[in-house]
Amino acid sequence: MQTETGVSLKPYNSFGLPAVAETLVRIRSDADVRRVVDDPALGRAPKFILGGGSNIILTRDMPQTVLKVEVPGRRLVEERDDAWIVEAGAGESWHDFVMWTLEQGFPGLENLALIPGTVGASPVQNIGAYGLELRERFESLDGVDLRTGLGVTIGPEMCAFGYRDSVFKHSLAGRVVITRVRFRLPKPWRPVLGYLELERKVAETGVDEPGAQQIADWVIAIRRHKLPDPQQLGNAGSFFKNPLVSPEQCRDIIGRDPEIVHYPLPDGQVKLAAGWMIDACGWKGKSVGGAAVYDKQALVLVNRGGAIGSEVMTLARAIQESVYGRFGIRLEPEPVVL
Ligand SMILES: Cc1cc2nc3c(=O)[nH]c(=O)nc-3n(C[C@H](O)[C@H](O)[C@H](O)COP(=O)(O)OP(=O)(O)OC[C@H]3O[C@@H](n4cnc5c(N)ncnc54)[C@H](O)[C@@H]3O)c2cc1C
Structure with missing residues (x-):
């Protein structure tokens, strides 16, 4: 167990937001967690469990003890x-x-x-x-x-x-x-190719029986094309979950917005494309301070440089309000907001 104090979390979150952890403990084994629990001070302190920081939005310094999980193998x-x-x-x-x-x-x-x-x-x-x-x-x-x-x-x-x-x-x-x-x-392995972009790859390449490595290569290529690399442009992936609605709600929205992108699910619900709704409200490229809506994919918010957590959340709330105003749907953020 390694304990550090006053640790900058900027390198530990993919949005690149500034925040300082009062105490950070590196966890490399189950025994390390037990040591934290048994420690008179750390045991009682509120804690936050941190992985790679790719699904969190830091809006302030962290008074909680941050347990950075680094268990290998x-x-x-x-x-x-x-x-x-x-x-x-x-x-x-x-x-x-x-x-x-x-x-x-x-x-x-x-x-x-x-x-x-x-x-x-x-x-x-x-x-x-x-x-x-x-x-x-x-x-x-x-x-x-x-x-x-x-x-x-x-x-x-x-x-x-x-x-x-x-x-x-x-x-x-x-x-x-x-x-x-x-x-x-x-076993036996069966490819999962039902997703539209993968179907397109099969059609484009003529490879209709791809192996697992081929599918991984396609997925990597599609993702690199669509999503910003957090090393170059800070982000937390999809900022909002795609809302799930009943078929009646969906019909109602289609009545007003026939173009809305939606996917019927096997359980009867319908998934609406949050990115499409955000784009339809005109948010692509808009910004608050250093936080902006990615210009290639409206579901992703990015750090154009020097963004702070409160700017990201001001932008996110404005998007939520405008989507609610037009579609009556409340978008829910996917990352954990701290
Ligand atoms: C460019 C980009 C693309 C993405 N694409 C996708 C995608 O396609 N699909 C998808 O599902 N997600 C996606 N994400 C979101 C993210 O990658 C995933 O949610 C990922 O699993 C988060 O892992 P992390 O280690 O960074 O977790 P963190 O951000 O560190 O933590 C996320 C949550 O998990 C908890 N946690 C972390 N580690 C542990 C642990 N060991 N024990 C208990 N709790 C823990 C944290 O407390 C926090 O609540 C994307 C993110 C980015 C930046």
Whole structure:
């Protein structure tokens, strides 16, 4: 366990927002979490669990003790007849882990390539992209309860995964430090190609039976084209969740805005494209101080240089109000606002 004081969090959040952590503890093992729990001062202090900082908006300095999760390691746990079970430490880079599984010959995570952040945060919002959600490959996770210091192993039912959601955003928020995550990669492998942009790649290239590495390469290329690289232009990915509405609500909106981009879901709900609604309200390229709406994709807010958290949130609130005014839909931010 390594404790530091007065740590700038600017390098530790992908939006590049300025904030200082009074105390930051680097967590490299379950035992490190227990040491924090048992420490007379740290044990009582309010805490925030930090992964790669790619889904947070820092609006102020952090009086809470920041636990920066850096647990390493990745391995094949077991090869079954119907699946490979692989595990990674919570501090591993998600993308590097996906690439490692492919190199080892364990396909199944390729649609989730290039999502920033750590393995430990991946179940928190049930990361998803290009037709696949983490819950479809999740086996179980290990963590340590910050109240008791006890180790826990949690399976899929208890995670209560939903669209960009899980129990770690509700009853277990800030309570369990996830230290390892296991994934079940089914055999035989089947490509997931239902997403429109991947269908287009199949049509463009004529490769109609792509391998897992080919799909990862396509996903990486599409993402690089569409999303700003946080190293060059600070951002937190999609700033708002795509709202889910009933078919009746959707029909009502289509009645007023026939062009609205929407996707019917298997459970009967309809997902509306938040980026389209923001664009339709004329926000692309607009800014508040250093915070701006990305000019290529209205769902992404970016740091054009020197942005502070309050500017990002002023811009976000103005967008929410205008989308509500036109569509009657309240957009919900995806990142955690601190
Ligand atoms: C350019 C860009 C593209 C993105 N694209 C996608 C996408 O396609 N799909 C998608 O789903 N997301 C996407 N995201 C969002 C983000 O990458 C994911 O949410 C990612 O899982 C966050 O990981 P992190 O380690 O950076 O988490 P952080 O931002 O550090 O933390 C996020 C939340 O998880 C909690 N947390 C972090 N680590 C742990 C842990 N070990 N134990 C318990 N709680 C923890 C934190 O307390 C916080 O509440 C994108 C972000 C960016 C910047």
